[in-house]
Amino acid sequence: MLTLGEVLRRTTTYLGERGSSSPRLDADLLLAHALGMDRMQLYLEHDRPLTPAELEGARALVGRRGNGEPVAYILGTKAFRNLNLRVTPDVLVPRPDTEILVEWAIEAAPAGGSLLDWGTGSGAIALALADERPDLSVLAIDASASACAVAAGNGMALGIAISVRQSDGFDAVSEQFDVITANPPYLSDAELERAPRELSFEPRSALTAGPGGLEILTRIVAEAPAHLRPGGWLLCEVGEQQGEAVADLLRQSEYGDVALRNDLAGIARVVGGTRPSA
Structure with a gap:
């Protein structure tokens, strides 16, 4: 044997x-x-x-x-920050690079502030922030009803209080927030076709933004100001070659304090800016 x-x-x-x-x-x-x-x-x-x-x-x-098939789907769980999250093929597998976005949001959010997590998926970002900054009021949104169910279930299982709402983009959001986080689809269609085999198991709608890759990020940059309080931050995870392009989008839309943060490989992974004054 x-x-x-x-x-x-x-x-x-x-x-x-x-x-x-x-x-x-x-x-x-x-x-x-x-x-x-x-x-x-x-x-x-x-x-x-x-x-x-x-x-x-x-x-x-x-x-x-x-x-x-990704290990996380086989096991049904994935560790992220201090949390062990349930994951299904309805949501992306949380990645370590996304911790950079979480860390920036922790710094940017004022005491007792409010935060919106756009395209929450499993709820990884929203739940990590609510766990590490329990003073925050956190709303997680996703266009997918199945993803919302996974995020809400993770919150209940972990005993972490967040609100979860189904919304296509900002369509079902009327509030304003101190911070908006987003890890949106940012691969181009061509990039997804060349991607590692295991990405074929993850939801395509959570990976690809369209032919160019920047389509959804462009929409978020344009629509976020209406949902940010004065001085509020928009923080977006971006693809490997997109950092400067998204920073330029923010500047062209008159966001302030535009900055980029790199991952451990030195690649610009998160881009942020504050709400335009006008």
């Missing part, structure tokens, strides 16, 4: 050959889930033989990952 350690080794090799960028981590997470263990137990029981039923369960999960 194969031992747990041998299955881990074989799984890591297989997932690496199938194109995973983190095959050992994927193997750990999938096998721990299949066996009902935490990752530490995998190593404490390294020499334990696996039963045929355990092997069958593990193979099913590993096969899904080998076909490109």
Whole structure:
């Protein structure tokens, strides 16, 4: 019979050959889930033989990952900041780069202020902000009813108070806020076609903005001022080559204090500015 350690080794090799960028981590997470263990137990029981039923369960999960399905969808959860979020194929998998947006919003939001999270998906941004800045009043919006259900469910499960509202863009929003955060679709159609295979499992409407990639960001920049209080911040996550273009959009729309923040790779990942005075 194969031992747990041998299955881990074989799984890591297989997932690496199938194109995973983190095959050992994927193997750990999938096998721990299949066996009902935490990752530490995998190593404490390294020499334990696996039963045929355990092997069958593990193979099913590993096969899904080998076909490109994101680990978060297979497990049904994804860690983000201090939270463990439920995720489904109705929402994007939260990414570490989005933490830059969260950190900027934490700094920008005044004490006791209000915040709108545009296109909330799983609620990752809204819930992280409400968790780390409990003084804020947070409204999360999304055009997808399914995404709103996931975000609301995560809030209930985590005991974090946010409001969730279905809205196509700002259509169902009449209030003004101190901060608006947005991680909108920003891939062009061509970029999505060239993207890694696992993106094909995520909702296309949450990934691509259209032929150019800036269509939705342009709409947000144009419409956000009506929903910002004086001095309020618009903070947007952007694609790898879009930082300066979005900063120019903000300047052309007379936003103030326009700035960019880089990710760990030195790529402009978040662009922000304050509400135009006029």
